[in-house]
Amino acid sequence: MFDLDALTLARIQFAFTVSAHIIFPAFTIGLASYLAVLNALALRTGRPVFIDLFNYWKKIFAVSFGMGVVSGIVMSYQFGTNWSVFSDKAGPVIGPLMGYEVLSAFFLEAGFLGVMLFGRERVGPKLHFVATLMVALGTFMSAFWILSVNSWMQTPAGYGINEVGQFIATDWWAVVFNPSFPYRLVHMLLAAYLTTAFVVGAVGALHLLRDRGNQAARIMFSMAMWMAAIVAPMQIAAGDFHGLNTLEYQPAKVAAMEGHFETHAGAPLILFGIPNAAEGRIDYKVQIPLLGSFILTHDWNGVVRGLNEWPAEERPPVGIVFWSFRIMVGIGFLMLGIGAWSLWARYRRRLYDAPWLHRAALVMGPSGFAAVLAGWITTEVGRQPWTVYGLLTTAQSASPIDAAAIGASLIAFVIVYFALFGAGTFYILRLMNHAPRPAEPGLPAEEPIRAGGIMPGPVMAAKNALPAAE
Amino acid sequence: MTLDLPLIWAGLIAFAVLAYVVLDGFDLGVGILFPLIRGEADRDEAMNSVAPVWDGNETWLVLGGGGLLAVFPLAYAIIMSALYVPIIVMLLALVFRGVAFEFRWRTKRGQFLWDWSFAFGSILAAFAQGVTLGALVQGIAVEGRAYGGGWWDWLSAFSLLTGVALVIGYGLLGATWLIWKTEGQVQRRAYALALWAAPATLLLIGVVSLWTPFLNSLYAARWFGWPQVLLVGPVPLAVLGAGFLLLKGLRKRQELAPFLASLSLFVLCFIGLGISFFPYMVPHAVTIHAAAAPDNSLAFLLVGAAVLVPMILAYTAYAYWVFRGKVKAVGGYH
Numbered sequence: 001m002f003d004l005d006a007l008t009l010a011r012i013q014f015a016f017t018v019s020a021h022i023i024f025p026a027f028t029i030g031l032a033s034y035l036a037v038l039n040a041l042a043l044r045t046g047r048p049v050f051i052d053l054f055n056y057w058k059k060i061f062a063v064s065f066g067m068g069v070v071s072g073i074v075m076s077y078q079f080g081t082n083w084s085v086f087s088d089k090a091g092p093v094i095g096p097l098m099g100y101e102v103l104s105a106f107f108l109e110a111g112f113l114g115v116m117l118f119g120r121e122r123v124g125p126k127l128h129f130v131a132t133l134m135v136a137l138g139t140f141m142s143a144f145w146i147l148s149v150n151s152w153m154q155t156p157a158g159y160g161i162n163e164v165g166q167f168i169a170t171d172w173w174a175v176v177f178n179p180s181f182p183y184r185l186v187h188m189l190l191a192a193y194l195t196t197a198f199v200v201g202a203v204g205a206l207h208l209l210r211d212r213g214n215q216a217a218r219i220m221f222s223m224a225m226w227m228a229a230i231v232a233p234m235q236i237a238a239g240d241f242h243g244l245n246t247l248e249y250q251p252a253k254v255a256a257m258e259g260h261f262e263t264h265a266g267a268p269l270i271l272f273g274i275p276n277a278a279e280g281r282i283d284y285k286v287q288i289p290l291l292g293s294f295i296l297t298h299d300w301n302g303v304v305r306g307l308n309e310w311p312a313e314e315r316p317p318v319g320i321v322f323w324s325f326r327i328m329v330g331i332g333f334l335m336l337g338i339g340a341w342s343l344w345a346r347y348r349r350r351l352y353d354a355p356w357l358h359r360a361a362l363v364m365g366p367s368g369f370a371a372v373l374a375g376w377i378t379t380e381v382g383r384q385p386w387t388v389y390g391l392l393t394t395a396q397s398a399s400p401i402d403a404a405a406i407g408a409s410l411i412a413f414v415i416v417y418f419a420l421f422g423a424g425t426f427y428i429l430r431l432m433n434h435a436p437r438p439a440e441p442g443l444p445a446e447e448p449i450r451a452g453g454i455m456p457g458p459v460m461a462a463k464n465a466l467p468a469a470e
Numbered sequence: 471m472t473l474d475l476p477l478i479w480a481g482l483i484a485f486a487v488l489a490y491v492v493l494d495g496f497d498l499g500v501g502i503l504f505p506l507i508r509g510e511a512d513r514d515e516a517m518n519s520v521a522p523v524w525d526g527n528e529t530w531l532v533l534g535g536g537g538l539l540a541v542f543p544l545a546y547a548i549i550m551s552a553l554y555v556p557i558i559v560m561l562l563a564l565v566f567r568g569v570a571f572e573f574r575w576r577t578k579r580g581q582f583l584w585d586w587s588f589a590f591g592s593i594l595a596a597f598a599q600g601v602t603l604g605a606l607v608q609g610i611a612v613e614g615r616a617y618g619g620g621w622w623d624w625l626s627a628f629s630l631l632t633g634v635a636l637v638i639g640y641g642l643l644g645a646t647w648l649i650w651k652t653e654g655q656v657q658r659r660a661y662a663l664a665l666w667a668a669p670a671t672l673l674l675i676g677v678v679s680l681w682t683p684f685l686n687s688l689y690a691a692r693w694f695g696w697p698q699v700l701l702v703g704p705v706p707l708a709v710l711g712a713g714f715l716l717l718k719g720l721r722k723r724q725e726l727a728p729f730l731a732s733l734s735l736f737v738l739c740f741i742g743l744g745i746s747f748f749p750y751m752v753p754h755a756v757t758i759h760a761a762a763a764p765d766n767s768l769a770f771l772l773v774g775a776a777v778l779v780p781m782i783l784a785y786t787a788y789a790y791w792v793f794r795g796k797v798k799a800v801g802g803y804h
Binding site: 062063066067069070071072073074076077079080081084085087088089090091092093095096098099100101102103104162164166168169172399400401402404405409412413416417420423424427430431 | 525528529531532533535536537538539540541543544546547548549550551554555557558561562564565566568569571572573576577580587615616617618620621763764766767770771774775778779782
């Protein structure tokens with residue numbers, strides 16, 4: 001790695017820190033909503049098992065949320081440290097959107113996370129439910145603004161360029177709701193829900209394999225399998241729409257995803273093969289005739305543009321995009337398969353008595369994370385060589401920093417992230433390894449009031465309940 | 471009437487940075503003093519005193535960084551690449567201490583590791599922030615619209631001194647916070663530590679203040695030129711006053727006064743910095759107006775900030791009000 005130039009190192013570093021970060025939001029966005037649903041069910045049905053489940057997942061949420069916060073602080077500075085020219089030029093457009101992300105996340109998280117974690121005993125079930133809903137809304141707002149920023153970089157709209165070469169907004173509505181944003185937002189939110197569903201399903205499956213009578217494990221497994229059965233097909237449809245949008249605005253990316261070098265009418269769908277960028281072809285390919293054109297243009301003889309239409313320096317790296325796209329799609333169809341299998345087991349009334357389904361769901365536990373990462377790699381590598389698509393190249397965006405400095409900090413990030421987030425993942429897995437049990441405790445009493453910190457509501461309630469303690 | 475949006479935003483960013491420095495300052499300070507607090511129960515008590523507020527405090531740093539990108543993208547671009555090393559070090563150090571708050575309660579066997587992670591991360595983060603400040607004060611080489619120096623330019627005797635000064639200054643904030651929020655053994659320990667940190671902080675403020683005019687003649691002109699010396703003169707006098715109140719409060723074993731006096735020292739030093747910097751965003755290279763994004767970007771975000779920042783402030787103030795009183799090792803606040 002000592003031959004790498006500063007630009008490559010900066011890209012590796014950004015890819016590493018942003019990949020490490022996306023894992024946590026991908027999980028907490030879905031988990032926040034799941035907690036809100038559990039809370040609503042507890043309120044509606046009054047069954048204690050929903051409170052047990054809420055308390056069980058709340059502890060896991062707290063640990064992963066903490067890691068999301070610290071890795072997120074790093075991200076808000078990485079734009080300047082690694083991409084200072086990009087920050088200067090695109091800052092006037094994307095900066096305010098990121099500012100809104102910080103402000104809304106700040107308010108909703110600081111305000112309500114604590115109440116949610118601290119427990120419904122202190123504030124009463126209604127206020128507690130509102131707090132949980134607000135946390136879910138906060139994570140949604142974060143995703144909304146950040147995806148708007150990313151989408152604007154992919155499909156810029158509503159901008160002008162001023163006399164010093166900065167992008168400026170001419171129409172904020174067009175900037176925020178740029179052409180790829182609605183598709184990306186839906187695709188990512190569904191991905192977050194699926195990721196969480198498969199984690200919840202795996203934990204449920206694990207405890208069903210140990211004790212198929214565990215009531216809480218049954219409920220979480222059943223809920224997760226409903227999500228898989230319903231959301232996986234929705235996600236495949238959303239992905240298809242997103243792909244069509246990409247074909248319209250970033251056709252070179254789609255050509256790399258599909259592995260098309262030549263422009264075809266009636267293009268095949270290439271299932272597998274080894275991309276050979278130097279020769280401009282896919283070796284050893286397995287393909288289905290005409291299906292590629294049908295999927296992309298909804299016409300068996302539609303014309304699909306190949307990478308050869310772009311000059312070599314404007315083509316994305318084919319190998320990475322080709323494979324990451326297949327990994328994402330492959331996992332998507334496996335998820336669909338699990339969903340269908342669970343429907344069949346449910347129909348036969350054997351959902352809790354299907355060890356092979358449980359084993360498969362257990363193995364699929366981390367699959368959502370792999371799919372999210374593969375999907376982001378597809379879209380981010382696929383838009384190369386641009387940071388702002390068609391307008392500003394990645395090479396033009398970089399900071400004037402020596403390769404040695406970026407290399408050294410990259411090594412530091414890798415070591416620190418693996419050590420600390422590795423420890424955090426270990427604690428999460430250990431929490432998941434405990435079977436959920438009746439009267440699942442909240443956060444232990446000897447621990448301080450913490451994480452998400454500012455939580456006056458519960459403390460006020462506690463003070464009012466125990467005036468003698470003052 | 472047209473609003474001077476860049477100036478308003480410079481004020482807002484300065485406020486966010488000041489809020490960060492004084493708020494995260496005392497909880498970083500508790501981390502800095504952690505190795506000097508002995509015994510598990512005492513450490514639990516010290517950590518519990520900041521546990522409910524630390525991440526709210528730290529979010530001001532995100533607001534400062536994110537805000538800078540949004541409204542002063544040029545300054546953000548130049549400063550982040552010029553101060554690459556200390557900023558990366560600070561971010562990594564903040565990861566170490568941030569996760570310690572959660573992980574420390576997830577293990578008994580490994581608790582000592584997270585204690586060290588908390589202390590080491592706090593000390594390193596404070597030092598890196600001090601170095602960042604010192605490097606900014608001594609000036610940054612700018613070419614065109616980019617940083618024009620090398621990646622070791624930040625390292626100087628002056629920036630190392632400001633690094634040490636901030637570690638000790640945060641230590642003072644942490645010690646006086648603990649005096650206010652704890653009692654018994656932890657409070658006695660905090661008095662002893664504050665009696666060391668207070669004179670050391672005052673001495674370092676003096677050395678840094680006297681050194682600064684020699685870094686650049688523009689600083690000297692700002693502070694010693696006639697007649698503005700009449701305008702800026704009250705700041706050093708107020709520092710002396712706050713220092714006197716701090717030492718007096720510590721000697722008389724007052725509980726709140728030392729913390730307030732330490733906070734005033736930080737606010738006054740920050741005002742001093744503002745006097746030195748104005749009207750520059752990057753000292754003597756890029757002014758506030760040159761660094762600012764176009765007015766429509768500033769206005770777009772100002773609408774949200776005008777609504778949300780007061781709400782955040784009200785909420786924060788309310789939270790501190792609710793968490794008033796002494797902390798115990800077990801069970802958080804009582």
